Amino acid sequence: MYELLLFGQLPRARHEQLLKILAGVAAMQPQRVLERHVVYRPQREPDEPGSNLRRGASQGIVQKQVKQTVARDLYFTQMVQTLTEEDFKEQKSAAPWTLQFNDVPDTGDKGVTVRMVSSTDFVEGDPHAYMVGFGNKVVSEYYVEGHRYVHKNILILLHRVLTEPGPQSAEQSPKPSLPTFDSLSSLDPSGTYILQASIRVVDNGSPALIDAGVEELKAFKDLLKGCVELDAPDRLLLDTRVKYQPKSFANLPPAAAA
């Protein structure tokens, strides 16, 4: 499935105002959204770029290089759980989890961000054990709080990111209990809200369908002009690939460093 995206930012002071404006635009009441996101990354470190070309150079001289396999990218994935206010009161939730994967946005400037996404619901079993079994580890957890509207084909999500206060501890698994809602603090200290307008397009390889979605999203952007400036952010800001980080000398074991 393809996702077309536009983002805008607005100060906390204008949040109430925009809620009302969007309710008028979409002709519906805002729907409360509370989500818990757990970010996973592969345990394996990515290969150094170009290392596949150097490998086995001494024997490779006489051999023709049959094919050069490109180093496969490793990606961050997420598990998402849709929560309710009651879940926070009881401090635990039995809501089902969903595995979400967002690809790096496409190159090419359409005026909106286009990326491939896939989401798979866990029906049964332990999602965390599944993720770890595939060689992933937990990186961090955050909560998304906000409101959702639907306007024509556009999903409008006015949200902010909440985190648990205190330093990010090195958790090995998602916490079994939820924190109280009041103890969560906004990631952005100024409490800025993010407006995300998105259209989901079925992946049937039809460029015309994507273009129609792009046009509709751009029309929505024009509609909100002067109210919230929606824009497509730099695609690398939404990069979900794991970056290769060269080991510094300080981290090498003593024998290797000497």
Next chain:
Amino acid sequence: MQSTSSMTTEDLKALDVARNRAAAMVKSLEVIEGDLMHHEPLPNWPSLQKSSALLLRNITFLLESTATNHDALQRMHSYPLAAFPGQSQSNLLHQLLRKKLEPHVEDWISEGLGHASKFCEMGEFGEGPTVGQKEGGLDEYDVSELWEWAGPAENDIARQVFTAEDEDDEDEDDEGEDEDEEDEPMKDAAPAKENEPPRLPLGTVLTYMSTGAVPKVVDRAKDLRDQQAALKRQQAPAGMR
């Protein structure tokens, strides 16, 4: 011009600068006129604002250049040569030889002075106190002081209109007590604004949401604001003239 020998290169340069500035000003005037005439729904306010700011800047540049080359421009007169094609270019000739302003331009000026004389002393420009003038009108100093105050004050008001919504909401909650302290929220709004931590760039939040990386606090928004403020301070003296 009859004797180019009497004109120095500086004089020529002064004329040339004035001509360029005037041409730029005419061009931006034409753009605004075209926008207003030909766009069936009027152009939106940001673009109008932009073109009027551009026009203002061009006028400022023109005034600056004529002020710096005032002496040279004052000395100049036009003497058409005999070889000038007076028959075919009579309009241009009349324009060049004209010493006074055109009648309708004079009307504009007197109209503007008439409006101004209702609230300030005209000094050398006015024709004595007019009917509408009150006693103790503003003098030149008062007028410039008013303008220096009005620009920033207008900005402040606009900012309050756009950002003070939450204070208004609090007002509605305790309606019973706020009759006598209506101005309070506005006073409170300003200091609270300064204490507010800087806004996190959108990119940082998006990166955090996709990779879970703890964002470093890079305050690009504030840098940008500071930069714009510094630019404004630089432009302010030019705009006041």
